[in-house]
Amino acid sequence: MEKMECIVSCVLVVLVVVIHAASSTHSSTDHSQVVAEADSLLNSSWRMWSDPATSDHCNWLGITCNEARHVIGIRLEPDHRVYVGDYFSELHLASLSSLDFLILSGIGIKGALTKLTCVDLSMNRLTDSIPHQVINLIKLYHLDFSSNQLTGSIPHQIGTLREFHYLDLSFNSLRDHIPSSVGFLIELTSLNLRRNQINGSIPPEIGYMKDLVHLYLDENLIMYN
Numbered sequence: 001m002e003k004m005e006c007i008v009s010c011v012l013v014v015l016v017v018v019i020h021a022a023s024s025t026h027s028s029t030d031h032s033q034v035v036a037e038a039d040s041l042l043n044s045s046w047r048m049w050s051d052p053a054t055s056d057h058c059n060w061l062g063i064t065c066n067e068a069r070h071v072i073g074i075r076l077e078p079d080h081r082v083y084v085g086d087y088f089s090e091l092h093l094a095s096l097s098s099l100d101f102l103i104l105s106g107i108g109i110k111g112a113l114t115k116l117t118c119v120d121l122s123m124n125r126l127t128d129s130i131p132h133q134v135i136n137l138i139k140l141y142h143l144d145f146s147s148n149q150l151t152g153s154i155p156h157q158i159g160t161l162r163e164f165h166y167l168d169l170s171f172n173s174l175r176d177h178i179p180s181s182v183g184f185l186i187e188l189t190s191l192n193l194r195r196n197q198i199n200g201s202i203p204p205e206i207g208y209m210k211d212l213v214h215l216y217l218d219e220n221l222i223m224y225n
Helices: 002-043 085-090 132-136 156-160 180-184 204-208
Strands: 063-065 071-076 101-104 118-120 142-144 166-168 190-192 199-201 214-216 221-223
Touching: 132 156, 156 180, 180 204
Parallel strands: 071 101, 101 118, 118 142, 142 166, 166 190, 190 214, 199 221
Antiparallel strands: 063 071
């Protein structure tokens, strides 16, 4: 009996040690991730826009953290009166693995995360075609690229983003026709393609978008039959 009790005690001790070690490893990994997120923001000079300046990245301008101090949101808008410009290229979004929303409107971004649900890059100076990385944001429901200098066509793969509720590509220089794949965006409530250079006819597949409430296609080269 004493031998059995000794064995049971040893097993319990081993389990406690294993659980403690696993907990310590997780805590260390989680802390390293938080540090990596803070460093990513620091390298992009994010801290300099905060007044008063603080070493706590969760208190920096436009940054939202969860209870574990992971960055879950970034929001900068014109009324913040900051100009990001080239600094944004130094921000490694891949480091922000918990990022849920990204709103950067009218802050001078130039040039060209699977958890993102909201992206607002309106009123910047984005050029070239719509970034192909957007297609990988499978949880995205709100996308606003309006008032930029985007060219090229609307990618056919846009139809794979089935969670879309809001899509605004207005006031750009997008060309070609509206892809028929937009018909797969059955959750979409608002589609704004106003003032581009889109041509062709309206695809009949738009009729599949049962929840569509707002549709803006004016100031294009579209043929209305």
